[in-house]
Amino acid sequence: MKPEHKAEMKARARNIVLTVAYDGTAYHGFQRQTPPVVAVQNVLEEKLQLVFGDTIELAASGRTDAGVHAYGQVVNFFTNGTIPTERIVRAVNSLLPPDIVVKEAHEADFEFSARHSAKSKTYIYRIQQGETGSPFTQRYAWYERRPLDVVSMQQALDCIVGTHDFSAFRAAGGAPMLPIRTMYEAKVEEKGNDMLEFSIHGNGFLYHMVRNIIGTVVNVGLGRLTVAEFQRIMESLDRKQASATAPACGLYLYKVEY
Amino acid sequence: MKPEHKAEMKARARNIVLTVAYDGTAYHGFQRQTPPVVAVQNVLEEKLQLVFGDTIELAASGRTDAGVHAYGQVVNFFTNGTIPTERIVRAVNSLLPPDIVVKEAHEADFEFSARHSAKSKTYIYRIQQGETGSPFTQRYAWYERRPLDVVSMQQALDCIVGTHDFSAFRAAGGAPMLPIRTMYEAKVEEKGNDMLEFSIHGNGFLYHMVRNIIGTVVNVGLGRLTVAEFQRIMESLDRKQASATAPACGLYLYKVEY
Numbered sequence: 353m354k355p356e357h358k359a360e361m362k363a364r365a366r367n368i369v370l371t372v373a374y375d376g377t378a379y380h381g382f383q384r385q386t387p388p389v390v391a392v393q394n395v396l397e398e399k400l401q402l403v404f405g406d407t408i409e410l411a412a413s414g415r416t417d418a419g420v421h422a423y424g425q426v427v428n429f430f431t432n433g434t435i436p437t438e439r440i441v442r443a444v445n446s447l448l449p450p451d452i453v454v455k456e457a458h459e460a461d462f463e464f465s466a467r468h469s470a471k472s473k474t475y476i477y478r479i480q481q482g483e484t485g486s487p488f489t490q491r492y493a494w495y496e497r498r499p500l501d502v503v504s505m506q507q508a509l510d511c512i513v514g515t516h517d518f519s520a521f522r523a524a525g526g527a528p529m530l531p532i533r534t535m536y537e538a539k540v541e542e543k544g545n546d547m548l549e550f551s552i553h554g555n556g557f558l559y560h561m562v563r564n565i566i567g568t569v570v571n572v573g574l575g576r577l578t579v580a581e582f583q584r585i586m587e588s589l590d591r592k593q594a595s596a597t598a599p600a601c602g603l604y605l606y607k608v609e610y
Numbered sequence: 611m612k613p614e615h616k617a618e619m620k621a622r623a624r625n626i627v628l629t630v631a632y633d634g635t636a637y638h639g640f641q642r643q644t645p646p647v648v649a650v651q652n653v654l655e656e657k658l659q660l661v662f663g664d665t666i667e668l669a670a671s672g673r674t675d676a677g678v679h680a681y682g683q684v685v686n687f688f689t690n691g692t693i694p695t696e697r698i699v700r701a702v703n704s705l706l707p708p709d710i711v712v713k714e715a716h717e718a719d720f721e722f723s724a725r726h727s728a729k730s731k732t733y734i735y736r737i738q739q740g741e742t743g744s745p746f747t748q749r750y751a752w753y754e755r756r757p758l759d760v761v762s763m764q765q766a767l768d769c770i771v772g773t774h775d776f777s778a779f780r781a782a783g784g785a786p787m788l789p790i791r792t793m794y795e796a797k798v799e800e801k802g803n804d805m806l807e808f809s810i811h812g813n814g815f816l817y818h819m820v821r822n823i824i825g826t827v828v829n830v831g832l833g834r835l836t837v838a839e840f841q842r843i844m845e846s847l848d849r850k851q852a853s854a855t856a857p858a859c860g861l862y863l864y865k866v867e868y
Contacts, residue, residue, distance in 0.1 A: 373744065373745050373746075374745050375745040375746055375748070421745075421746070441741070441742060445742055445743070450743060450745065450748035450753075451745045451748060452745060453742050453743050453744065453745050454742065455742050483699070484631075484699060484703055484711050484712065484713050485703070485708060485711050486631065486711065487631050487632050487633040487679075487708065487709045487710060487711050488631075488633055488679070488750060490633070490708035490709060492746060495708075
């Protein structure tokens with residue numbers, strides 16, 4: 353957004369914050385795309401414009417890639433629309449397709465930014481185990497038939513907790529940005545029905561970082577890498593040492609903390 | 611199948627039985643359709659022919675409608691194919707799209723028929739409650755925002771247990787068949803995350819019977835019908851007394867007992 357445009361937006365009467373859940377399967381990621389390519393943001397802005405009666409440009413806590421899901425993406429936008437805050441959720445959901453759902457809406461002060469005010473985020477990653485896959489989780493989890501060792505994967509995840517340079521897990525060719533991030537928690541749990549759930553909570557994430565960590569942790573779970581090798585990969589700061597990026601369908605932006 | 615055709619099929623060397631799970635969203639029901647309309651059976655037969663090397667005509671425990679799912683549909687077919695039984699599951703699944711999964715395969719004696727040998731079936735029906743829907747259950751549950759009373763719905767379900775004439779819950783215009791069925795169990799449970807799960811186990815089901823029962827039970831849960839009125843609707847034997855058919859997306863053929 354250009355500075356004068358931003359000033360114009362901020363001259364509007366209200367700063368509305370939404371928490372949005374979506375099934376990312378059908379979308380080319382969160383960030384607005386040029387039609388006919390459709391991102392979650394295109395659909396959301398189009399429906400919000402109908403409800404609020406003015407042009408909407410929303411800012412999100414961050415992008416999610418094509419096929420990645422969200423339980424709790426947070427967005428905000430400035431508007432002169434007069435719909436009472438308590439009616440926003442139902443009004444917007446009545447227009448949205450069923451794979452995008454506004455879970456909560458509130459009005460914030462003008463300094464709040466879904467992107468810049470975010471203090472930490474939690475991502476979830478799901479892996480379906482079992483001799484056969486499940487038709488009901490194929491859009492929502494990575495299927496890996498070979499049994500994964502939860503104990504050694506948890507030991508690998510323990511290595512990422514704390515403040516580290518995560519260059520080894522950043523996307524090759526990503527935009528240059530400081531690669532130091534702090535992970536507060538990283539765990540893997542068995543959830544029943546052969547489902548494994550990974551959860552990583554940190555103050556920020558590099559592009560593809562969660563999927564690159566999971567891809568490498570899975571090789572620990574398969575016995576192809578030791579925990580010590582995982583640690584050395586992280587310390588190498590070299591993306592080429594780490595494993596392939598895990599598929600998008602298992603990843604969820606779970607929560608953004610402000 | 612014509613009798614002489616059936617005799618020819620039975621002259622084949624093996625009678626193979628598969629348990630199949632599928633997400634019915636993308637299919638025009640289970641039963642084979644004329645292309646370009648695609649049913650689960652079309653896809654399954656096409657891939658089985660590749661694995662077994664002869665023409666496959668399978669028989670199923672019963673049809674499921676467009677959009678209805680299955681955890682445990684059972685099918686059988688006669689074949690001269692020589693693939694070892696223990697390799698069938700992986701071979702077929704490697705060819706199937708991810709929304710159809712063969713869960714189990716075994717060889718049966720020649721008298722076994724997935725259709726005619728079935729003694730009972732269990733269907734599950736899921737309803738998503740909550741102030742907003744979930745993008746992750748939109749394909750897999752009926753969404754009803756208004757709270758449903760579980761106690762009165764269970765009382766209504768208690769009315770269907772036993773041997774009854776279920777004419778009030780059969781599809782209007784369905785094929786004429788005796789409308790007496792025995793229900794062994796019918797229950798509703800809260801499953802967490804605002805999900806309700808109905809489960810009905812009976813010796814047979816009329817066309818649309820489960821969805822018509824659920825549509826009427828939900829009106830009990832909403833307080834629009836009393837349990838006594840539900841009972842009178844069932845005893846009226848009149849489809850026009852019962853409520854609208856519940857949507858296909860919430861229904862699952864869970865298990866077939868032999």
